[in-house]
Amino acid sequence: MLEKIKQLREIDKAKKIFLATIPFIILLMLYSLASTLRHQDNANDKILPSISQMADAFYIKAFVKDRRTDQYILWQDTFASLKRLAGGIFFAAILGIIIALHIAMLPKLDMLLSPFLIFISMIPPLAILPIIFIAFGVNELVKIMLITIGIFPIITRDLVLTIQKMPKQLITKAKTLGATQAQIIYTIILPQVTPRLINVIRLSLGMGWMLLIAGEAIASTEGLGYRIFLVRRYLAMDVIIPYVLWITLLGFLIDKTLYWISKNKYHWYCKT
Amino acid sequence: MKNTPLLEVDNVSQFYNNRRILENINFKINKGEFCTLVGPSGSGKTTLLQLIMGEQQAHTGNISMSGFPVKSPNIDRGIVFQSYALFPHLNVLENVMLGLNLQSRNNKVEHKLLLEKTFHYLSLVHLKDHAYKYPYELSGGMQQRAAIAQSLIIEPKILLMDEPFGALDPHIRDEMQVLILDLWEKNEMTVFFITHDLEEAIYLGTRVFVLSPYYQQKENKKSRNQGARILLDKKLSTHINSTEIKNSPDFFSMVSQIRNIGFNPKKTRLVDEFNTLHDQTK
Numbered sequence: 349m350l351e352k353i354k355q356l357r358e359i360d361k362a363k364k365i366f367l368a369t370i371p372f373i374i375l376l377m378l379y380s381l382a383s384t385l386r387h388q389d390n391a392n393d394k395i396l397p398s399i400s401q402m403a404d405a406f407y408i409k410a411f412v413k414d415r416r417t418d419q420y421i422l423w424q425d426t427f428a429s430l431k432r433l434a435g436g437i438f439f440a441a442i443l444g445i446i447i448a449l450h451i452a453m454l455p456k457l458d459m460l461l462s463p464f465l466i467f468i469s470m471i472p473p474l475a476i477l478p479i480i481f482i483a484f485g486v487n488e489l490v491k492i493m494l495i496t497i498g499i500f501p502i503i504t505r506d507l508v509l510t511i512q513k514m515p516k517q518l519i520t521k522a523k524t525l526g527a528t529q530a531q532i533i534y535t536i537i538l539p540q541v542t543p544r545l546i547n548v549i550r551l552s553l554g555m556g557w558m559l560l561i562a563g564e565a566i567a568s569t570e571g572l573g574y575r576i577f578l579v580r581r582y583l584a585m586d587v588i589i590p591y592v593l594w595i596t597l598l599g600f601l602i603d604k605t606l607y608w609i610s611k612n613k614y615h616w617y618c619k620t
Numbered sequence: 621m622k623n624t625p626l627l628e629v630d631n632v633s634q635f636y637n638n639r640r641i642l643e644n645i646n647f648k649i650n651k652g653e654f655c656t657l658v659g660p661s662g663s664g665k666t667t668l669l670q671l672i673m674g675e676q677q678a679h680t681g682n683i684s685m686s687g688f689p690v691k692s693p694n695i696d697r698g699i700v701f702q703s704y705a706l707f708p709h710l711n712v713l714e715n716v717m718l719g720l721n722l723q724s725r726n727n728k729v730e731h732k733l734l735l736e737k738t739f740h741y742l743s744l745v746h747l748k749d750h751a752y753k754y755p756y757e758l759s760g761g762m763q764q765r766a767a768i769a770q771s772l773i774i775e776p777k778i779l780l781m782d783e784p785f786g787a788l789d790p791h792i793r794d795e796m797q798v799l800i801l802d803l804w805e806k807n808e809m810t811v812f813f814i815t816h817d818l819e820e821a822i823y824l825g826t827r828v829f830v831l832s833p834y835y836q837q838k839e840n841k842k843s844r845n846q847g848a849r850i851l852l853d854k855k856l857s858t859h860i861n862s863t864e865i866k867n868s869p870d871f872f873s874m875v876s877q878i879r880n881i882g883f884n885p886k887k888t889r890l891v892d893e894f895n896t897l898h899d900q901t902k
Contacts, residue, residue, distance in 0.1 A: 517703065520699060521699060521701070524693050524699050524771070526695045526723045526774065527722050531722055536707065539709045540707070615754075616709055616755070
């Protein structure tokens with residue numbers, strides 16, 4: 349009996365994976381078809397490179413040292429971009445959680461800062477990108493700052509709402525157990541919002557990547573976004589498309605990792 | 621100071637949007653009593669509890685613990701809510717131990733002592749085998765037992781309970797009633813227990829209060845804006861370890877007497893009638 353249930357479950361799993369791959373395969377087939385058709389017309393077509401052309405270009409970027417810089421370009425770019433992304437999100441998370449905890453717990457600070465926060469969260473970060481670059485120059489820190497400025501208001505707003513939605517009884521209870529105001533903030537509330545913080549980071553990753561690519565496109569000497577906008581000048585679609593796929597894959601993996609952390613370390617959060 | 625009551629509620633009235641919720645509430649609770657407060661829903665039971673907790677301040681009147689006015693929730697008054705209110709990110713052991721940890725200075729010797737004490741309280745509420753489970757893994761009754769141990773462990777002067785068994789199945793509720801009486805007796809606790817269940821109130825209490833808005837200020841004149849008052853304050857005998865008593869005729873007549881006093885909007889008595897009754901225990 350149990351064996352049978354197990355079997356059925358495995359069949360279900362296989363079915364799920366099979367169905368999920370279909371759209372990918374269709375996209376791949378359509379692309380190959382379009383690419384082949386264009387190459388029949390013009391063997392030197394650059395707009396829709398064939399899959400093998402892209403694989404070659406990707407291989408060169410990933411596993412052949414660049415003659416000029418003596419570096420593996422893909423890894424150099426990836427490392428530079430991830431460093432900026434991680435830095436930007438890290439500062440946004442720290443800033444967001446500190447502001448959120450204190451806004452949610454101190455009504456006067458709430459009155460002071462909340463309307464302002466809502467206001468600045470409406471500013472499109474890309475619109476102030478020139479301002480930031482003009483004011484602070486084009487160094488590494490500014491690219492990190494752009495990401496931080498873009499996503500910390502979202503993180504803060506979300507965490508404030510999360511904390512305000514927490515049952516007030518928990519705070520009363522904590523007080524009857526002798527918790528000081530600081531203990532309530534740091535030992536009762538902080539650990540309860542941490543898994544939510546991870547979720548918000550997952551949600552704002554897309555925005556983070558967008559700001560990263562924009563920042564790199566404008567002023568940089570390395571990075572995934574920089575590379576895409578650099579080779580654009582030579583219509584090098586055989587590099588651009590693999591790079592976009594690579595970025596997508598990285599984003600997907602980061603999201604899955606964060607999900608895995610929240611599911612394992614904060615299992616109680618998923619169940620309540 | 622010998623005669624200072626543990627908890628004194630002195631002439632408290634409370635308003636909400638110009639509506640009177642509570643009116644001239646007066647009572648004193650002494651150490652060791654198990655007081656139950658019963659009343660129809662919406663009669664202001666929880667408001668009264670919040671006033672005693674210090675979550676709200678009374679608009680008129682005073683509330684004091686051992687002679688000192690109540691300001692905000694603190695370790696003197698433990699609380700058990702209907703919704704358990706356990707901390708979801710802590711397991712049972714950590715939840716129960718929280719009160720001790722919040723006040724300890726984190727050295728190893730002390731930690732070991734605290735751990736022993738925590739396990740003692742876990743065994744009091746029969747949760748020793750579930751110490752490492754998280755609240756979401758427990759049934760309602762188990763969560764409430766954990767919440768009781770959590771509040772008891774720091775030995776509050778009085779334990780306030782707000783409909784603690786209201787969300788539990790009837791047979792679990794009976795078990796919990798026996799358990800809380802047992803704990804009350806063993807630990808020499810003072811309890812203030814709110815419920816809308818008359819039988820529960822009479823079964824548990826050494827003293828029962830009836831809080832209700834169903835009374836008349838003057839003969840044949842019903843005021844629209846009148847808050848709930850304590851309509852009855854009666855000493856009872858307790859019946860530890862047996863819920864059998866709930867089937868006895870005496871018990872039934874007591875239930876129907878209180879139902880008439882506090883739960884029937886049509887039968888209303890004059891203020892003068894019950895004020896004498898109330899004064900007995902003052």
